[in-house]
Amino acid sequence: MRTALFLNQDDKTLIAKALNGSQSAWCKLVKRHEKVLYGYTLRMTNNQADALDLMQETFVSVCRNLADFKQQSSFKTWLLSMAYYKCMDFYRRKKIVIHDGEEPDDIESDGSTDCPAISLEQLQDSEGLRVLLSALSFEQKLIVELKIFQQLTFEQIADQMGLSSNTVKSKFYASLAKLKQLLKGSDYAA
Incomplete structure (x- = not known):
């Protein structure tokens, strides 16, 4: 029964537990969001290896900055915001043009x-x-x-x-x- 309760915990609870040192809470948080994050990075890079690297970099950054998450938005929104910056850095390192010059x-x-x-x-x-x-x-x-x-x-x-x-x-x-x-x-x- 205890396992079933853990599986149903919301992100806020998992974040609090992860901040208190619970490795299983952190793993649950990662598992909950890894598919969304991988799909995001894959569509942004069109390369599986780069997508996996960016996903890992994002989760490392999120882990390091988890205490700074103010919960003004959902955890997913914050995670994707971190991924956005990782993708921007990726494109800058690759010197790929980010803007197409159109005036939309x-x-x-x-x-x-x-x-x-x-x-x-x-x-x-x-x-x-x-x-x-x-x-x-x-x-x-x-x-x-x-x-x-x-x-x-x-x-x-x-x-x-x-x-x-x-x-x-x-x-x-x-x-x-x-x-x-x-x-x-x-x-x-x-």
């Missing part, structure tokens, strides 16, 4: 409901999605990842990236338009 503030959403979000969710863990996302800039990929797969609000994404909410919306819709074109011309179109 000028791009308006046409308001149509015909967007590739459903198809992207169906492709979430597939190689096809990673191929489609690799055609996006780092920033576009990040916004799509956070909005569609991590289901953050535009405001949460804006806070994480240091942008305005309207800029994030513009960039999101521009990314969807680009993905829609790529999806139409791919083997993954429904």
Whole structure:
């Protein structure tokens, strides 16, 4: 019965126990979030080895800074924020262009409901999605990842990236338009 209670503990309880030295609580926290974090880093890098490295670096950083987590957001949001910075560092080390130079503030959403979000969710863990996302800039990929797969609000994404909410919306819709074109011309179109 004690094991069943441990499995149902929320992140807040596990964090408190981990801060008090419970290795099993830390392991449970990692296990609970490793799939989400790995999927995030894999879609951001399109490389399994790099994704695993970034996942490990992120968890090490989270472990070192766990006492600084103020619980103003969910643990998952904070974890993805840490992963965001690790991905940014990764791209800087690789000297990969992060911004594509577009001015997405000028791009308006046409308001149509015909967007590739459903198809992207169906492709979430597939190689096809990673191929489609690799055609996006780092920033576009990040916004799509956070909005569609991590289901953050535009405001949460804006806070994480240091942008305005309207800029994030513009960039999101521009990314969807680009993905829609790529999806139409791919083997993954429904």
